[in-house]
Amino acid sequence: MRAVRTHVIDIRIVRYIAASVGALAVDMGLFLGLLAVAMPAAAAASLSYCAGIVAHWLFSSRAVFQDRVANSARGRHVQKALFVGSALVGLALTTGIVGLFDFLGSDPLFGKLVAVAASFVVTWLIRSRVVFRAEG
Template structure:
């Protein structure tokens, strides 16, 4: 069982899922806290997602894409820029979906769940095929 668990954790997509869960905890925790303070749903979503971006970079660059992180210098700066671009794509999707759900009368927490699924899929594709290739 231990060997199977180690193989499971060693898979890149599994590590990405685990890093995403950590970043998601930061994102959603912040989002819900801000909603409870009366912050506009789309703004709360954007702030939470932004905090999750920082957490995700730290986990992705240190635990997910090991061996694919560029060395210091221009290569690393380019990689960070591409990561930020992928994060901004996810941020735009998340904020837009939560905004659309909110103005359509849906519970912003449900809209956030849809946004999480869409953003996860898109950012995984961009990061695995462009940022950390």
């Protein structure tokens, strides 16, 4: 039974990585586009991250944690609220890190890459252990 559980976790993290790559594509594409039209880096990072949040919810609830989506409408609303909360933590990290890199005169794109790594780890932990926690 332990081997089956480990296998499910391994598959889930692979799917989460794939979902994150998809959401990151949305995020980075918009981020680069907004920088190209001279939007301030921190604002561009915030807006593009929000677009990535929507994409990530769709991927996560349908392909990563589909077996852990609440059955009741109330339960799904709670999960969505918790997901948004986890995304806001990621958004704060992203905005803060990109803003700091920009303030220090560093390349905002490098700051965004650092923020992506930090946000990935933190949101995975929140989503796998809180938002879509296994019942029982």
